[in-house]
Amino acid sequence: MTIIRVLRNCFTGTLMTGSLMMGFSAPAAAADFVIVANKGVSAGSLSKGELQSIFLGEKTKWDDGKPIKIVTLDEGAAHKAFLQTVVGKTPSQFDSYWKKLIFTGKAAAPKAFDEAGKLVDFVASQAGAIGYVAAGQAVGSVKTISIK
Amino acid sequence: MKNILAAITLCAVGLTAFSTTAGAVDLGGVDIHGFISQGFIKTPGQNNFPVSNSGKGSFNFNDFGINFTKEISPDLHLGLQLSAFDRGNYGRDKITIDWAYGDYRFKDWLGFRAGKVKIPLGLYNEARDNDALRTFIFLPQQAYFDYERDSLVAILGGGIYGSIPMGNAGTLNYQVEVGAVPAVSDGGFAKEIGGMLGGSSDTLNITDINSTTSIAHSLEWRTPVSGLRALATGLHTSLSGTANVLDHAVPNADGVNTDHFTGTATWKYDNLHRYIFSLEYTLNDLILSGEYELDDYTLSTSSTYSNGTTGALNSKQATDSWVIMATYRFNDWFEMGSFYHEVYADRHHRDGSTHNDFWLAQPYNMWWKDTALTLRFDPVPNVVFKVEGHYINGNYEVIENIGGAKKDSYILASKVSYSF
Numbered sequence: 001m002t003i004i005r006v007l008r009n010c011f012t013g014t015l016m017t018g019s020l021m022m023g024f025s026a027p028a029a030a031a032d033f034v035i036v037a038n039k040g041v042s043a044g045s046l047s048k049g050e051l052q053s054i055f056l057g058e059k060t061k062w063d064d065g066k067p068i069k070i071v072t073l074d075e076g077a078a079h080k081a082f083l084q085t086v087v088g089k090t091p092s093q094f095d096s097y098w099k100k101l102i103f104t105g106k107a108a109a110p111k112a113f114d115e116a117g118k119l120v121d122f123v124a125s126q127a128g129a130i131g132y133v134a135a136g137q138a139v140g141s142v143k144t145i146s147i148k
Numbered sequence: 149m150k151n152i153l154a155a156i157t158l159c160a161v162g163l164t165a166f167s168t169t170a171g172a173v174d175l176g177g178v179d180i181h182g183f184i185s186q187g188f189i190k191t192p193g194q195n196n197f198p199v200s201n202s203g204k205g206s207f208n209f210n211d212f213g214i215n216f217t218k219e220i221s222p223d224l225h226l227g228l229q230l231s232a233f234d235r236g237n238y239g240r241d242k243i244t245i246d247w248a249y250g251d252y253r254f255k256d257w258l259g260f261r262a263g264k265v266k267i268p269l270g271l272y273n274e275a276r277d278n279d280a281l282r283t284f285i286f287l288p289q290q291a292y293f294d295y296e297r298d299s300l301v302a303i304l305g306g307g308i309y310g311s312i313p314m315g316n317a318g319t320l321n322y323q324v325e326v327g328a329v330p331a332v333s334d335g336g337f338a339k340e341i342g343g344m345l346g347g348s349s350d351t352l353n354i355t356d357i358n359s360t361t362s363i364a365h366s367l368e369w370r371t372p373v374s375g376l377r378a379l380a381t382g383l384h385t386s387l388s389g390t391a392n393v394l395d396h397a398v399p400n401a402d403g404v405n406t407d408h409f410t411g412t413a414t415w416k417y418d419n420l421h422r423y424i425f426s427l428e429y430t431l432n433d434l435i436l437s438g439e440y441e442l443d444d445y446t447l448s449t450s451s452t453y454s455n456g457t458t459g460a461l462n463s464k465q466a467t468d469s470w471v472i473m474a475t476y477r478f479n480d481w482f483e484m485g486s487f488y489h490e491v492y493a494d495r496h497h498r499d500g501s502t503h504n505d506f507w508l509a510q511p512y513n514m515w516w517k518d519t520a521l522t523l524r525f526d527p528v529p530n531v532v533f534k535v536e537g538h539y540i541n542g543n544y545e546v547i548e549n550i551g552g553a554k555k556d557s558y559i560l561a562s563k564v565s566y567s568f
Contacts, residue, residue, distance in 0.1 A: 059311065061256055099275075100275040103213075104266055105227035108179050
């Protein structure tokens with residue numbers, strides 16, 4: 001019983017400390033990333049809700065019926081900013097979400113890249129592909145998508 | 149068992165060496181993923197739960213699985229997952245098909261699945277086999293009862309699913325599945341049913357289980373409030389079968405069981421209506437969630453004993469439970485979680501006053517109040533280590549006990565998992 005009480009107090013205290021730390025962390029912003037898509041994608045802008053549905057695997061087809069291929073970065077500031085601003089998940093939560101889909105057979109994992117240049121090249125070569133890179137990355141071979 | 153685990157570990161490590169994307173293995177267009185976990189659990193000597201020999205401390209506490217999926221076309225894919233688990237007297241590392249189905253997504257709002265599909269119950273049922281996908285080692289036991297994991301977690305049949313955007317009102321995701329519940333007569337669920345049906349005088353060994361046409365449904369609303377989602381899920385089924393009565397004890401005038409007989413029985417676990425309502429709120433690294441579960445069903449048996457007598461029972465059950473959970477991820481390698489969970493065998497008499505109607509000796513046999521705390525460590529990618537403690541009041545969930553289950557007890561568990 002005593003151990004449980006100590007652990008409970010420890011947990012409460014740690015949560016409060018974590019919340020304080022959270023308050024001092026820099027907020028993720030849309031200015032930190034650029035959404036890119038294959039030039040064959042007809043959409044020029046998408047709502048945050050549509051982007052969220054796309055990157056959660058709920059919306060799998062573009063409005064013209066062609067399949068959507070989502071690609072992600074492995075890590076980095078742009079990865080974190082995009083997930084938190086658009087998808088509403090931390091990288092860890094996003095990873096866990098997709099693993100749940102994988103381990104229930106509902107979806108295959110999105111293709112992930114450790115370099116933004118490789119991601120852009122992939123998006124340029126794959127019909128229906130959409131991803132994101134850090135702001136300032138060369139994106140001449142793909143189109144950029146704005147958030148409505 | 150050690151050989152099985154070693155072989156799977158070696159295979160997993162070997163396969164991962166050929167992986168091309170984060171943790172996945174791609175062999176000729178077939179994606180392969182897997183997981184393996186090994187734990188240790190200790191409970192009081194009397195309360196052997198959820199691992200049947202945990203009172204002495206047990207390593208009979210593992211899970212493993214491997215899945216194969218193939219995209220035939222952007223709209224059609226096939227997949228299968230083999231899994232096994234050990235919990236001492238049940239599971240026993242028997243390899244089973246966890247899920248296996250074809251999935252055709254006609255539109256985003258309408259897809260079809262056929263085969264063996266996991267039941268979308270609550271926040272966790274579909275993916276509960278893989279320990280790495282959650283913070284806790286043991287989920288709240290009423291909604292995610294370990295003894296039911298071999299029987300009430302999937303449906304053999306088919307169903308529809310889809311996602312419906314609602315503009316500023318968020319998104320609705322739905323699933324409906326119809327088919328048979330593939331319950332097994334030699335598993336944990338059969339032990340649970342045998343214990344409940346036996347009452348105070350009989351020991352039953354389930355020999356056969358059949359399911360009627362069953363329905364499972366799930367409606368998830370991703371609300372316009374950032375990070376907030378709500379779920380309403382349900383399962384409706386009836387199960388029936390046969391059993392051997394191993395021991396029908398007949399008390400004398402002093403209430404002492406003096407005569408013992410064997411027999412046969414037919415039984416029904418009828419009109420199970422299970423609902424789970426869930427809320428989850430995510431704020432950066434903090435996740436708060438709560439679930440409420442309702443179970444209604446009727447238990448009945450008709451027995452014929454070797455002394456020529458017969459017996460019958462019919463009992464309506466109305467249980468419920470609720471849980472509140474909080475998890476917080478501090479950094480890439482450390483997460484902490486806690487939950488508080490209450491379960492009542494008779495939701496109309498939460499003080500346990502109807503325990504005699506349930507053939508239970510004490511009022512505290514009628515509830516389960518569980519406080520849990522978990523530390524989760526992710527030291528390197530794909531590896532998870534957890535330590536968890538539970539303080540429990542009441543023993544409603546304890547299926548296997550020695551010398552009578554204790555009123556107050558604990559569970560201490562640790563587990564290491566690898567997934568790819």
